[in-house]
Amino acid sequence: MFGITINSFKLKEAINYVLANYSKLYVNVPFEKECNFKETVLVDNNLKRLILTKVNWWDISYERRKTEVKLRLGSIECNKNQPLDIFVDVPRLNDALISGYIEPNSIINTIYLNVFLKSFLNFTDDMTSYVEKTTDEIIDVHFESEWKKVGISSYQHIGTITFDKKSKAIINISFDTNQKDNIQKGVIKENNKESISETVKNSMQINFSKSLDNKLSLKSYETEVNLDITYDNKTYKIIFENKVYVLKETAVKKVNNDGLIDLTKPVFQSIPSKTISNINSILLTEKEKKFIFETK
Structure with missing residues (x-):
């Protein structure tokens, strides 16, 4: 498969095959997916945000081009969002409603496999890749890039792609971007104190499973951003995480525009405060569980 030897793998060739045969390998009709969406934020390993909600995701195709992606909220199971308690002496900044988040648009740009793979191809020339594991059904390919400097910061890509041997499709990706010196500095106008934010790592996992027509369909997606914020002589370790689990997929040619989520805003800003269900x-x-029921 793709010129495999014992220690190496032609990763670029394998990805180009997937892109060339995308509509044959993956479900590619108008769809509506009923999903569980989970968002968490941790500061120094303490939960500050937990969002649990159903999301209905519609698009004309899973091959993102000029698509018409539409997301709408379903039942909401938890909407607990506390201040991060970093800028505790600046009420304007210590407001849970304006604290950091992963923008839905950035998720959309990586949850579509063809978009991710086209971007990934830009990094393959300086990558090493080799077969990490092989069975009768799958091949796990490990990849790792050299550290690359852009401006004052540096980044490295590392991870694993799992290929189905029979179809040559991708069924799983685990992808990390490690970063160095990706730093943003600012001065708080209320007190002239310096704030330093450094992104340490971005991670993404995407999984597929076979649908009824024997094509692959998205099963789950996870993304995570790790960063450090230094303020008032203390450094805080922050983890933003979003997860999407597909529960049900239906072929639907068209949906209306009622109740759509604004993809430029955080999901928690779209959730009505009085629509929480008791079902988890x-x-x-x-x-x-403890975070949901504790009071603050």
């Missing part, structure tokens, strides 16, 4: 369909950790 998303598996929670003990820390998350």
Whole structure:
């Protein structure tokens, strides 16, 4: 497959094959996916935000070009959003409604596999890749790039792509971008104190499963951003995480525009405060359960 030897793998050739045969390998008709959406924010390993909601995702195709992606909220199971308590002496900045988030538009740009792969191809020339694991059904390919400097910052890509041996399709991707010196500095106008934000790592995982017509369909998607914020002589470790789990997929040619989510705003700003259901369909950790029921 793709000129495999014992220690190497022609990753660029394999990805180009997937892109050339995309509509044959992946479900490519108008669809509506009913999903569980989960968003968390941790500061120094303490939960500050937990959003649990159903999301209906419609598009004319899973091959993102000039698509008409539409997201609308379903039942909302939890909407707890606390201040990050970093800028505690600046009320304007210590407001939960304006704290950091992963923009939905950035998720849209990576949850579509063809978009991710076209971007990924830009990095393959300076990557090493090799077969990490192989069975009768799959091949796990590890990849790792050299550190590359852009301006004053540097980044490196590392991860694993799993290929289905029979179809040559991608069924799983785990992708990390490690970063160095990706720093933004600012001065708080209320007190002239310096604030320093440094992005440390971005991560993404995407998984596919077979649909009824034997094509692959998105099963789950996770993205995470790790950063450090230094303020008032203290450094805080922040983790922003969004997860999407597809529960059901239906072929739907057209939907209306009622109740659509603004993809330029955080999801928690689109959630009505008085529509929380008592049903929890998303598996929670003990820390998350405690966070939901504790008062603050």
